[in-house]
Amino acid sequence: MRKLALSDEILLSIEKPARYIGGEINMVKKNPAEVDIRFCMCFPDVYEIGMSHLGIQILYDMLNLREDIYCERVYSPWMDLDKIMREKNIPLFALESQEPVKDFDFLGITLQYEMCYTNILQVLSLAQIPLLARERTRQHPFVIGGGPCAYNPEPIADFFDLFYIGEGETVYYEMMDKYKEWKRSGAPREEFLKTAAGLPGIYVPMFYQAEYKEDGTLADFYPIQPEAPRTVVKQVELDMSDTYYPEKPLVPYSKVTQDRVVLEIQRGCIRGCRFCQAGMLYRPIRPRDVSFLKKRAKAMLESTGHDEISLSSLSSSDYKDLPELVYWLIDEFRGKGVNISLPSLRIDAFALDVMSKVQDIRKSSLTFAPEAGSQRMRNVINKGLTEETILNGASDAFLGGWNRVKLYFMLGLPGETEEDIEQIAVLSDKIARTYYDTVPKEKRNGKVNIVTSTSIFVPKPFTPFQWSPMVSREYALEKREFLLDRIKSERNAKSIKYNCHDADVSELEGVFARGDRRLCKVILQAYESGCIYDAWSEFFHYDKWKKAFADNGLEIDFYIKRERAEDELFPWDFIDIGVTKRFLLEEYHQAKREMVTPNCREKCAGCGAAKFGCGVCVEERG
Amino acid sequence: MKARLKFSKTGSMRFIGHLDVLRYFQKAFRRAGIRISYSQGYSPHQLMSFASPLGIGLSSEGEYLDIVLEEPVDAECFLSRINAQMNEEIEVIGFTVLEEDAKPSMAVLAACDYLVCVKADKDSFLIDQDKRFSAISRFRERSVIEILKKTKRSEKMVDIKEHIYCITDSREEFAAFTGQRQSGRFLDKELYRPVLFMQLTAGSVVNIKPELVLEALCRQEGREYDRFSYQIHRLEMYGDLRSVKGQVHTPFSEPPCELAPLSEFQAGAADGKEGRAGD
Structure with missing residues (x-):
């Protein structure tokens, strides 16, 4: 029988014990005593969410390919188990071996969203690892962070020994080799950090010093160790068709958010939407060969037994071989009961044809993400979707039998006016009208059903809006009411349902997204006063957060409310993602001029990512 | 097929x-x-x-x-x-x-066999052979065995005496009663000490949970029932060859039930063709 870290008594007293037993299909089994390096990969949120993440699956597979490494996994224990583990002093354990994480060589934490920051501290304290990197000794694991939020790691700098800036496929093996040398040498902990700091893409926060001006902005930021570089350059996987990608992904027992095979068809995006951080971080766009994808799709469906495959990427329609890939998947697997899902697809004739083949038209819905209601605002954010395109797509879809539409917008975009917000209601209504205008009465499949959702715009680092102020929660609440009111006054109000996101959480997300390392104290205090699972509204305590800011003499407004000066030094400026600050500033000016910038395949905008010499930057044009 | x-x-x-x-x-x-x-x-x-x-x-x-x-x-x-x-x-x-007209197992299920074990790191009076024997004897002699049955809507006392077809600590006696050679071979002997075998009514009309029987036995002996001390292990499931829809036959009823393990249960459309495998 597999050894379990938790007793029967505990497992039978908590919700969903399957979260903690490991043993999933395709789980890697090794003898921990026979490896040199034990690596624990962590997604600091609940199992169902963490298990749905592709990045961890790629790194898990890649690290376990090496015989000298055993990579295991851990997720945030849910609140019920969290309480029991603290009471009984049970150390957090990895799912594979069920052994304590504190005995591992590395704890790798993926940083997918800012609101998981208190959960990082939860994982560290349950694992009985000191929360502050400088308090760790040779017996503790090295704690390394990676993922999108690592592109501004400063608000959590004190909790990490290292950050990895870039795509995991490239530098990990080299770092593991250096680690083995260090481990054999018996040198002090700091020696490994010095070696690592010299590796490309590695940032060791304790080797850097931040100085502030009187107004609170950054005066200087510089390395204080000779091994640490002044600028850390993002690492990029150059050839997406000759790299690590799992053929046997893990198959959980319980139902997780992404209970399907995920096929990443390309990385990066050509579109350059000015609000989108991923669109800048992962430049240049690098498609994978269609033959590589077919091979992986087949292998993964066979090794998992999943009955669904989802194609993953930003703006999937920009993948040139999409029709070939999708029709191949349909021919090959549809007869075997495999569903094919295509998020982020532009609604056009091809999309409708595919959707009609793989979905129940009566049940499925069309998704448009205009992001802004007015054309003026869509120009500001460089979202190249026009009203005409949306209405034509909707009209074709309605004739094809669809009658459900989902629309995604943002509130609080830079320079937004009430007129812009009102246009969200108007556009929603126009789509409803299109249904009644295009589909004759006798052919209608009931009423049209439109769901309009808004989220609150959060300016992110490495986007043209990194200088922009963010709207206050009061503004967000007020404009939500305004929009609801406008929707109610439209002709087809009864066909339109309006959803909106939580304003308090967005505000903090805004603070951490563009925050500096002084915020570490705030996060630490909030965690110690009971904040955890902040992304879950039922556990979010705005009052505790506000107190943590006040007690540490920091203001929320400083981080989100002001328009930042063009020459301000940002906490993340020491990171080089290829895309230059000069380009981002030029884009910010273009946004203010309401001017659109063509996408990468139309015309190179000279963003700077070409220095990596791969993907679209070296594609032949014709 | x-x-x-x-x-x-x-x-x-x-x-x-x-x-x-x-x-x-x-x-x-x-x-x-x-x-x-x-x-x-x-x-x-x-x-x-x-x-x-x-x-x-x-x-x-x-x-x-x-x-x-x-x-x-x-x-x-x-x-x-x-x-x-x-x-x-x-x-x-x-x-x-x-057979193509076979009814789904959930529709023909009539009884289940269970093995109760005490976990290695726990204690129970049932480990003591004498205490166990006298407890079972007293349990069998009772004319009424009432348990508190909880549903979503109500709680009520129910007599389950007639639904306990067999309860014994003897492997041989249980094998003779059931006609099956059940072993509990899938249980780790290091972790679990077998103490009780029982056969209980199961199915859609009446379904007796083994925990409730064990709890009643503990209560009879004035002992606290600690659910974490025991490992309950299902050994077999049966269909009733004489089943009539909506009724429960027991070994003590007239006519008595005639149980066959579901793996051997082939009776198909004996009383109409409702239900089929699926959904």
Whole structure:
């Protein structure tokens, strides 16, 4: 029988014990005593969410390919188990071996969203690892962070020994080799950090010093160790068709958010939407060969037994071989009961044809993400979707039998006016009208059903809006009411349902997204006063957060409310993602001029990512 | 082709809920390349159904799953293919081809056998042979065994005496009563000490949970029932060859029930054709 870290008594007293037993299909089994390096990969949120993440699956597979490494996994224990583990002093354990994480060589934490920051501290304290990197000794694991939020790691700098800036496929093996040398040498902990700091893409926060001006902005930021570089350059996987990608992904027992095979068809995006951080971080766009994808799709469906495959990427329609890939998947697997899902697809004739083949038209819905209601605002954010395109797509879809539409917008975009917000209601209504205008009465499949959702715009680092102020929660609440009111006054109000996101959480997300390392104290205090699972509204305590800011003499407004000066030094400026600050500033000016910038395949905008010499930057044009 | 699988569920798999087991089998069939028939409609699903969900924490070597296969397959081939896809703690141990008009196992389920063990790190009066023997004797002599039955809406006292077909600490006596050679071979002897065997009414009309019987036995002896001290292990499930829809026959009723393990249960449309494997 597999050894379990938790007793029967505990497992039978908590919700969903399957979260903690490991043993999933395709789980890697090794003898921990026979490896040199034990690596624990962590997604600091609940199992169902963490298990749905592709990045961890790629790194898990890649690290376990090496015989000298055993990579295991851990997720945030849910609140019920969290309480029991603290009471009984049970150390957090990895799912594979069920052994304590504190005995591992590395704890790798993926940083997918800012609101998981208190959960990082939860994982560290349950694992009985000191929360502050400088308090760790040779017996503790090295704690390394990676993922999108690592592109501004400063608000959590004190909790990490290292950050990895870039795509995991490239530098990990080299770092593991250096680690083995260090481990054999018996040198002090700091020696490994010095070696690592010299590796490309590695940032060791304790080797850097931040100085502030009187107004609170950054005066200087510089390395204080000779091994640490002044600028850390993002690492990029150059050839997406000759790299690590799992053929046997893990198959959980319980139902997780992404209970399907995920096929990443390309990385990066050509579109350059000015609000989108991923669109800048992962430049240049690098498609994978269609033959590589077919091979992986087949292998993964066979090794998992999943009955669904989802194609993953930003703006999937920009993948040139999409029709070939999708029709191949349909021919090959549809007869075997495999569903094919295509998020982020532009609604056009091809999309409708595919959707009609793989979905129940009566049940499925069309998704448009205009992001802004007015054309003026869509120009500001460089979202190249026009009203005409949306209405034509909707009209074709309605004739094809669809009658459900989902629309995604943002509130609080830079320079937004009430007129812009009102246009969200108007556009929603126009789509409803299109249904009644295009589909004759006798052919209608009931009423049209439109769901309009808004989220609150959060300016992110490495986007043209990194200088922009963010709207206050009061503004967000007020404009939500305004929009609801406008929707109610439209002709087809009864066909339109309006959803909106939580304003308090967005505000903090805004603070951490563009925050500096002084915020570490705030996060630490909030965690110690009971904040955890902040992304879950039922556990979010705005009052505790506000107190943590006040007690540490920091203001929320400083981080989100002001328009930042063009020459301000940002906490993340020491990171080089290829895309230059000069380009981002030029884009910010273009946004203010309401001017659109063509996408990468139309015309190179000279963003700077070409220095990596791969993907679209070296594609032949014709 | 309709078929019935018998499988075990032990170790860490005790903590997997029955809907998760269903998903586990769906994926295992796909990996094994065993083609299960699908329901009609736009979101088709594999045609399969369980005899009776096993509570979280219980283990078993007598679980049943009915399936509909797209093409005929022989038992040996089926077992080797599916077991290549199983983990160490769920094993398919039986494969029976069903007649086309066979009713689903959940509809014919009439009784279950259980083995109660005391966990190695726990204590119980049932470990003491004399105390156990006298407790069982007193239990059997009672004319009424009342338990508190909780439903979503109400709580009421119910007499379950007639639904306890057999309760004994003797492996031989239980084997003689049931006519089965059940072993509990899937239980780790280092971890679990067998103390009680019992056969209880099961199915859609009356379903007696073994925990309730164990609790009644503890209470009779003035002992606290600590559910964490015991491992309950399902050994077998039966159908009643004399079943009449909506009624429960026991070994003590007239006519008495005639139990056959679900793996051997072939009675098909004895009283009409309601229900079929699936959904």
